[in-house]
Amino acid sequence: MRDDIILKCSECGEENYITTRNKKKHPEKYEIKKYCSVCRKMTVHKEKK
Secondary structure, eight states: OOOEEEEEEEOOEEEEEEEETTTTTTTOOOOEEEEEETTEEEEEEEOOO
């Protein structure tokens, strides 16, 4: 039931990470603070559509 999702930097738009989540237990969009190598700082990464 886990689906692969791509995380996209909210500042530069770079797609940096691939992860999985259970869509039944967590139907809302995934959002987490991670390091962006393009921005060279910690930024909010959101699930790509």
